[in-house]
Amino acid sequence: MTDKKHDSHPQDSAQGPILVPVDFSPHSEAALLLASDFAAGLGARLVVLHVVHDPQNMPGYYARMASKKTLTRIADIAAEMLDEFMAKVQKRHPERKALHSAEILLVTGIPVTRILQVVEKEKARMIVMGSKGATGLRHLLLGSVAEQVLGLAKLPVTIVKEQAKH
Template sequence: MTDSPATRPILVPVDFSPHSEAALAFAAELADYRRGALLILHVVHDPFSMPGYYGRALKKKQLHRIEDGAAEMFDEFVAAVRARHPDLATLQTAETLLVKGLPSTRILEVAERQAAPQIVMGSKGLTGLRHLLIGSVAERVVHRAKTPVTIVKSPRTRTP
């Protein structure tokens, strides 16, 4: 019996941003339609690359390990997204995975290991100098992935 793309999970890397939530909701709709599965991934990255990223969770409980803060934030993010989208059945039962490393590298490794038929991820869509200085995880994944990658942006809210 061969493994079909519908039985393998769509990989959804998240960074707790509104763009990640939009990507997760999109992927859940797609998985519901395909009767497939989701794997929600967060890569705990080097704190020196983004100082303070996990600071909220670390300060709240005086945790000493960055992984503990990341795991708490990951759990809270997934629970909040599930609560906001109770109609997305696949989202409610999606598996989660927390790994350490460089985000783009680890995303690609997990996609290959899981034989993910697709990667769906959010992107801020930075341009110009900020993009050159910061780089883009999504861009690196798109260029190196062996599987289709869908980039989702959160809807912009207008300020009066």
Template sequence: MSNETHTRPILVPVDFSSHSEAALLWAVELAKCHHSPLLILHVVHDPGTMQGYYSRALKKKQLHRIEDGAADMLTDFLRTLGKQHPELGKPNDLESLLVKGLPSSRILEIANQRSASMIVMGSKGLTGLKHLLIGSVAERVMHRARIPVTIVKSAPPQTGTDSP
């Protein structure tokens, strides 16, 4: 593996979910080990299956443009993650990017445009009818990407019990 590979960014698409958080935490550690920059991407998309995603998440704020609200959410997501996990320190090189469009297509476009070395992303892991109807962004990216894709899943939240 050449040194050039290490200067190419690791692309981490986020949707502010616990799965995205887990993927970003994993990618930060990977970037530190490989001395790679991180490119954190959020694709602004409010599909018919999730109408009002941004307006519900930002109900206390007055929205002028959906992109402005999404940018605020991205900043808050990264700030909160840094506060909750100070042991991670600051990655060598971190850039965040907000784009509009269809998530799987835009993720692949940005990976290509920025010559990403790999994509690390979370997955909600939809199954059954929901998966058949709307598919999975992570699955579409994984099948169409020309670079390695790592899918990270967070542990399911505990439901008030101390036993596993």
């Protein structure tokens, strides 16, 4: 079998990783936890992905960190935010081995496009992602990312919402 993308077959992804695109929201954390359960149950690798996107499309997305480090490149800020997010989740859930051995990916581009490209490159078996991870305009934009991925992906997609804290 050749290694060309157009030669891939559905069974190629049967042993692939579980891809978890994250935006650092509580919904992303809930998705990551569910994906770690899936990974443990299936004996699958966990790949955590953040797509660094053009801040002009989502103004203020990286502003929390950027205000402290105005000369730092956005990709560096995003990498720091991703590291902090993963460290926080791992610290709260030390028993989840899949979280601690997860592969971390940071790519730049349009979120939907890059998520689907990573699915192909990694030969992922499924996507687990949070939805409605923000408020206002960001809420609508991030929600639409999940909807677009759900509509365009050719593999199982699980959409997760944060558990209510009542």
